[in-house]
Amino acid sequence: MDSMTEHRKPTPRKPTPRSGSAAHRGVTLTRRGLLAAAALVGVGSVAACMSQLPPAEEETPGVVMDRGATAEPADVTVLMVGDILVHPSVWKSGEKANGTRNYDHLFEHVRDDVQASDIAMLDQETLLGGDELGLSGYPVFNGPQEIGTAEVNAGFDVALHANNHALDKGMAGIEAELAFWRENHPEMTVTGMADSEEAADVVPVLERSGHKIAILNYATNTNGIPLPEPWAVRMISEEQIAADIEAARVAGAEAIVACPHWGTEYAAGPDEEQLRWAQVLADAGVDVIIGNHPHVMQPFEVVQSADGRSVPVFWSTGNFVSGQDNKASMIGSIARATLTFSGGGVRVSEFKIVPIITNKAGTTGLTTYKLSEYTEELAAGNGIRNDSNCADFTRQWCVDFCQERLGAGFNAETCEYVWTA
Template sequence: MRYLRYFIIIFFILTLTSCAAFLGNDTAEQHSPKYTSITVKETDWITPEITVSAIGDILIHDRIYNDAWNGYTYDFKPMLAEVADDLSESDITVANQETIMGGEDIGLSGYPNFNSPFEIGDALQDAGVDMITMANNHTLDKGEEGIQNAIAYYKKIGMSYTGSFQNADDQSDISVLETDQGISVAFLSYTYGVNGMPIPDGKPYLVNLIDRQQIKKEVEKANKLADATIVSFHFGKEEERMPNQDQKDLAQYAADLGVDVVIGNHPHVLQPAEWLEGKDGNETLVAYSLGNFLSGQYQFYNRIGGILEFKLVKEGDDVHVEEPAFQPTFVEFEENDGTMKNVQVIPLEQASAEQMENRNDVMAEMQEHMSQWIPELEWGE
């Protein structure tokens, strides 16, 4: 009995010591979402996984950057403050910069030929965005100068980008994000066109067009470089809430190439998500359109966007997509004599009665719309 008592006392002391170490502040800091520093040896019993979030179009009309002007700079951060925590919680967050970010020196402008302040890049990064997709129909709105200015600024602030490039070498260097959890993700981006604007001779790298041969070549390269590949397509028809056959065919083509996730943009409204099976039996998550995340469009459905979230889980040499979820968002603003004031992206469930009288009905409609092909799609926060 005496030895048993000694054993119990020693066990109790060891248990308290372990708990104290576990609850230490240093450990809490090391395990924050984007700065995990535990070693593989310590966690080789855990299946590595990361969380990825994607948002739709960042469409900066002149009324948006005018509202962001605070007298000495363009401050977009308050517009994203209510959703910043949701975006930054993921290990990787990707956004579609619909309007070229060429900066003030070449003249800011809204529709139809957009040019946005550099400060929108700062705001997106501050809110937790890690990757920008640039291939869309407005990429060439300010010509090569706008593209070069935007990329130079992304590089200055350390923001990753894809879909539009400085030169051929830049284009051939696939954008891959590495994570502390040991999962790497490659990003590619393509657009159906550039509003009829001519791409400068000998400079196809300025914007990736949807070309199946190029897509095949780059996806195969990306699949070798990274554990998972995510492709953004700027496709479909504006204001259409359901994908057309061209979108479905292209998404299936990507699935057959082994792409893990397809993210769609351009319709400016939400289109449903779907699982597709590739020719090798792989599953590909497709979101045909994530709508607008931040824009100056007034129409009701143009103001509803959202955050697509999913997990990438690594088992051996394979990575698969799990637990897709969607949190709808809403662009709230005050209107006065044709101007927008106090523009803010908020979770849809927080929309005020003044902005949306039938909020619960809208929530139910959006849930039914987005999950009609994926009944298990998790909803809300």
């Protein structure tokens, strides 16, 4: 279900390609260099900057290369935020009197965390098919493409799109959004849906500090909408997981991050399917699992793989932003895994969870804050308090919720959960 406020639907029970042309060339700027280029010449000109790079050497197709890197021991941080769920209240928050739109405000208070990470991912829960397909909310979503520009401005590298809403506008929606990314922001890796079989065959592998990290993204359902093509949305299966991991290893991936769209909406913890797929992913060779879809934060734990590795699993990051109308859906998280590369291979040396709060459009506006920076004054002005059974929403309620959901590892003073290997 992805509505609540703006409704409700039953929950029905490939990494794919880079959408941008950069992946097909097998070369891109480093993350830092790309952000610097965007700052100097404007995000829309990044593709022009990329065209000035020297020709690619012989490389594995689909690998996103980080020029000048060396495979020395290093730490690489991978960050993820949860569902970008574009209800009408979300898209209307960026509409300007002159007819333009801007959504930088949604990411204003997390921008520093995003840009400080080596790889920053988000779950693009709903399509950004743009005006030509008609903007719409629940149950068939389609949002303005200016949200994608704000995501790039904030510093995100990867948009995860294997989810139950990927087919809300059919193949036309997938084609429209991927065309937007390719034409306007080829530096963004878009995975989980594809507009061609060739594109769907590409496993995204990003390189940072000389080390290659594969990103796997899977959906467990499409809200009952049949796949127009078997490769249009990356659906989870043991065969797909095995094929993707093999392709990632062939492409040189040293670490594998899996981001499944799974679980039962609004459930406090993982269901049987999540438990099963987590074990399948761990046994297949995945190093860390960060899930989403339930629209609420779920617990963190560690599962043991068949080969004896400890694989961190964050069952659900919760929402990043939405127009939903229950208190628990206002609390999401920033998940950050530190991958430590050494002569002995790779391990997840730290996993940090930073709770975040959606401040719904009300007296204080629509944006998302870290809980550590949220105040009782902000909570008192949060529009969620106007929704049914939500008048008791306070900062302290949020802290207590995180303590209950994350357990003893949650530090109520720093508002963080930190696990170290």
